[in-house]
Amino acid sequence: MSGFDDIVETALAWHRTGEGAALATVVQTWGSAPRRVGSQLAINGRGQMSGSVSGGCVEGAVVVEAIEAIQCGEARMLEYGVSDGDAFAVGLACGGTIRVLVEPVGAVIPVAILEDLCARRAAREACVYVTSLGGAPRLEAGDPARLRADRSGFDADGETFHCVFNPPLRLIIVGAVHIAQALVPMARVVGYDPLLIDPRAGFAAPERFVGEEILDDWPDEAVASLGLDARTALVLLTHDPKLDDPALLAALASDVFYIGALGSTRTHAKRVERMEAAGISAEDIARIHGPIGLDIGAAGPSEIALSILAEMTQRLRMGA
Numbered sequence: 001m002s003g004f005d006d007i008v009e010t011a012l013a014w015h016r017t018g019e020g021a022a023l024a025t026v027v028q029t030w031g032s033a034p035r036r037v038g039s040q041l042a043i044n045g046r047g048q049m050s051g052s053v054s055g056g057c058v059e060g061a062v063v064v065e066a067i068e069a070i071q072c073g074e075a076r077m078l079e080y081g082v083s084d085g086d087a088f089a090v091g092l093a094c095g096g097t098i099r100v101l102v103e104p105v106g107a108v109i110p111v112a113i114l115e116d117l118c119a120r121r122a123a124r125e126a127c128v129y130v131t132s133l134g135g136a137p138r139l140e141a142g143d144p145a146r147l148r149a150d151r152s153g154f155d156a157d158g159e160t161f162h163c164v165f166n167p168p169l170r171l172i173i174v175g176a177v178h179i180a181q182a183l184v185p186m187a188r189v190v191g192y193d194p195l196l197i198d199p200r201a202g203f204a205a206p207e208r209f210v211g212e213e214i215l216d217d218w219p220d221e222a223v224a225s226l227g228l229d230a231r232t233a234l235v236l237l238t239h240d241p242k243l244d245d246p247a248l249l250a251a252l253a254s255d256v257f258y259i260g261a262l263g264s265t266r267t268h269a270k271r272v273e274r275m276e277a278a279g280i281s282a283e284d285i286a287r288i289h290g291p292i293g294l295d296i297g298a299a300g301p302s303e304i305a306l307s308i309l310a311e312m313t314q315r316l317r318m319g320a
Contacts, residue, residue, distance in 0.1 A: 005168050005191055007051040008121065011042035012114045015105040020045030020070040022104045024062050026053050027154065027161050030081075031096030038152030038163050045070050053100050054080070066102050073107030077133050101133065101161065109137055117165065124167035124229065132160045148230075167231040168193055171312075174219045174247045175237030176203040179262070183235070183305035184212055190309060192233070197222040197247070220246030228254035233312050235292070236261040245274060252284045258315045260292035260308055267291075289315075 007023070014021035024041040041051040041059065043066035053062055058080045069076050081097035103109050113129075116139055120127050128142035142164065146153075152163045169192045173180050176198035184194045196214040198204040204214045215222045228234070234251045236244040236259075244261060251259045252275075261271060268290035275285050293307030294314065 007040045007042045008114065009118050010050040011105055012111075012118055014042065014044040015111065015114075020104070022066040022070050022102055023109065024053055024066055024100050024102045025163055026098055027101045028099040029096065035098070043067065054098060058098070062100055062102065069102045070104045073104055075104070075108045075133055076102045078102060101131070103131065103137070113137055113139055121165060121167070124231070126166050129163040129165060130160060131163070135160070167229065169316075170195070170232045171235065172197065172223065172226065172232060173235045173237060174198070174244060175262075176209060176214060177237050178301040179237055179304050181208060182302040183308060184209060186305055186309050190313070195226070198238070199243070218246065219243050220250055223247050223250045228256050230255045230257055232256045233258035234260070235308060239263060239267070241271070241274065248275070248288070249278065249280070252280055252287065258289070258312045259287055260289040260311065262292050263290060265291060
């Protein structure tokens, strides 16, 4: 799991050490609030924090409230609202209003529920944390439409909040090439868990990707063992049909949200011909982004990696 998405796990670990912990969750926003609904911040009894609820604007104030909430064992609903004219005085330098629910672990969030949530996340199982100020939190399978939209929010009653926990975003890269050396760290910063597949020893040398997981299986075997789901992007970078095509066929039979394949327009045309010969429908073939990446005039491996990540983001957030 990405270190950028371990807020819940961090809160549980802090609670287990006896330091005390609380989760602060953005439950509502208006105007130009810098973080989306569902964003979270974990705080322990010593004021350490992980995550964010405002990109740095009001974290200091939330930490103070959270420490007090841990000490008294009660949830708190906080609201920070400003206009652009007096934004700096309050902390939200970009204007807007946010509401933040602070819930101490143990006193308000049952430890068993937090443990269950962490286990589901580790198993890549989507779920929804349901809570309300003064109510008993619970986990639910969640409404499929809400999960697909990846949108946390209140019920129509304005009292019950649903916080969506989809599996962490995952990026599977076939081909441990130069572009991948730039793409892997970029993807990690954005919040993906990247994983490399390449059976070629020269490309998959550990010193080329220090600290990263590299599978030396054939791509079709590797993706079969990993599983492909709607929170996964697959990027094919080898130029070699023997390696790319088996993984591509597996991806087209799944609901991965993004499939990208490196190569020129001519290379992609040949790829399309092979897919047609394999009996793949025109609709499924159209899911392949090839040539890969947004057309930003990229030059060199790092800029190509940037264009790939931009296209992945566009597909994820806009369905384009």
